[in-house]
Amino acid sequence: MTDQAQRVNGDVTEAVRRAYDRYGRRSGEWMERYARQGGRVYCASGCVACCNMPIRVSLAEALVMAAELDEGLAAAVEAHARAAIANARTARSDDEYVQRHRLEVGFCPILDRETGGCSRYEARPTRCRDTFSAFPAHFCEADVWERMSARERAEYRREVARTPGTDGELHFIAPLEHLSEPVWETASRAMVDAWGVEVWGDYWVLTTLARDERFMAAIMAGDTRAAWQRASGRGLAHRMLLEFA
Numbered sequence: 001m002t003d004q005a006q007r008v009n010g011d012v013t014e015a016v017r018r019a020y021d022r023y024g025r026r027s028g029e030w031m032e033r034y035a036r037q038g039g040r041v042y043c044a045s046g047c048v049a050c051c052n053m054p055i056r057v058s059l060a061e062a063l064v065m066a067a068e069l070d071e072g073l074a075a076a077v078e079a080h081a082r083a084a085i086a087n088a089r090t091a092r093s094d095d096e097y098v099q100r101h102r103l104e105v106g107f108c109p110i111l112d113r114e115t116g117g118c119s120r121y122e123a124r125p126t127r128c129r130d131t132f133s134a135f136p137a138h139f140c141e142a143d144v145w146e147r148m149s150a151r152e153r154a155e156y157r158r159e160v161a162r163t164p165g166t167d168g169e170l171h172f173i174a175p176l177e178h179l180s181e182p183v184w185e186t187a188s189r190a191m192v193d194a195w196g197v198e199v200w201g202d203y204w205v206l207t208t209l210a211r212d213e214r215f216m217a218a219i220m221a222g223d224t225r226a227a228w229q230r231a232s233g234r235g236l237a238h239r240m241l242l243e244f245a
Contacts, residue, residue, distance in 0.1 A: 005220055012190045013064045019186035020064075023129060026179050031132075034173075039164055041173065042133045046116035049140035050131055051108050054084065054101040058187035059199035059219065061125040062206035065110075068123045074211060076109035081204035081236060088202075088238045097240075102142035108204075125203055126187075130180035134163050135171035196222040202241035209236060 031041055069077060083105045091097035112119045118128065133140055139156075148156065160166050167174040191198045199206065199219060209215045209231055218226035224244040231237040 005216070008194050008220065009063055009216070012060045012194045013067065015186055015190040016058075016060045016064050016183070019183040020126075020129065023126070023180050023183050027130070027176050030175060030179060034165060037164070040134065042136050043131075047137045047140075048107065048111060048113070048116050049137045050133075051111045052102045052106055052142060054098055054105075055108075055125060055127045055203035056200065057125045057127065057203045057206055058184070058191065059201075059206050059210060060187040060190050062203065062210040065120060065123045065125065065203075065207050066210035068120045069207070069211070073110065073119070074208070077204050078208045080105065080109050081202065081208045084202050084204055085236060085238050085241060088240050099142070126180050126183045127203075129183075130177045132173040132176050133171055134165050134173050135159070139171050195219050197224055198245040199227075200243045200245065205231075205236050205238075205241045209234075209242075 034041070066074075084101065087097060087100050087105055091100060107113065108118075110118060110120050110124075118124050138144060145153070156171075157169075160171050161168050163171070165173045165175060188198055197219065212230065212234070215227055215230045218224075218230055227244070228237055228242070231242055236242070
């Protein structure tokens with residue numbers, strides 16, 4: 001990669017890192033107020049129940065993570081990306097795609113399964129930063145809804161409705177997701193300013209492509225056709241998992 005390319009991409013990732021820091025401060029302040037008012041956030045180090053969810057990110061965020069990977073972890077991320085692509089190609093619905101990702105594609109390879117922590121915590125993307133649960137961890141597990149009886153589902157709905165911080169439908173803490181919107185906006189502006197194009201998609205697909213010099217050269221030139229061809233040539237192109245705007 002040329003020095004100019006490194007500077008341009010460095011500007012993109014620096015903008016995202018600053019947005020991460022701002023979100024961290026704002027979310028921390030919100031959670032302190034929430035705790036003082038009697039609210040509880042159940043998420044903590046070692047809880048991995050949500051770490052097998054599919055994640056949508058910007059290429060700007062993926063660049064932050066790509067810079068932190070060694071060759072071994074990068075290979076594991078690519079394998080995960082290929083599993084996600086295979087799932088997208090055969091899933092008959094969005095629900096089936098999500099369910100199979102959680103149960104069959106499995107846990108993020110960046111997760112340290114021994115400690116239950118993210119091995120690249122400081123570089124984790126927005127969706128990993130803003131997903132918090134107002135209910136115990138087992139409610140975040142795959143298939144939890146399917147395992148509930150009708151009575152348990154009704155009780156879940158009632159409990160969600162009366163729990164401060166939820167959106168009234170799910171047990172995740174909605175204000176912490178809303179507070180992350182400036183990160184998405186920052187990533188969008190940074191990509192347009194640097195490349196003239198926005199790139200969004202699957203976390204592991206984009207993190208793999210962010211390490212591909214030919215793909216990134218096409219993006220920096222604003223040539224989405226060439227970028228798609230490069231991704232396709234590597235077997236990493238799917239309209240649901242790689243999007244240009």
